[in-house]
Amino acid sequence: MIRLYLSLMSKRKIKSPCVDVCKMDKLSGLCRGCLRTIPEIKAWKGLSRKEQKALLADIDGRRGRLDQPLIAPDPCP
Numbered sequence: 001m002i003r004l005y006l007s008l009m010s011k012r013k014i015k016s017p018c019v020d021v022c023k024m025d026k027l028s029g030l031c032r033g034c035l036r037t038i039p040e041i042k043a044w045k046g047l048s049r050k051e052q053k054a055l056l057a058d059i060d061g062r063r064g065r066l067d068q069p070l071i072a073p074d075p076c077p
Contacts, residue, residue, distance in 0.1 A: 014052045016044055017059055035062045 018041075021033025029037050036044075040055060047055065 014049060014056070017056060030062065035059045035066075 017034040017036065019033040021031065023032045024030070024038065025032050031037075031041065034041070036055070036059065044052070044055075
């Protein structure tokens with residue numbers, strides 16, 4: 001039973017880091033909501049669990065390196 005449970009858990013999909021903000025920051029090339037590049041966003045569904053976990057770790061690193069979050073109101077024109 002434990003093997004079956006572990007097997008099923010290892011096949012579960014990892015939730016996308018998308019937070020429905022979907023605005024690209026021109027300077028960094030990152031989405032202001034999920035901190036992914038356009039190629040990373042497009043590739044998400046085709047990535048293996050291992051690759052998705054690695055990308056999530058990269059996103060956490062990006063979040064830690066940014067002085068301020070990218071989710072910010074656009075300046076008034």
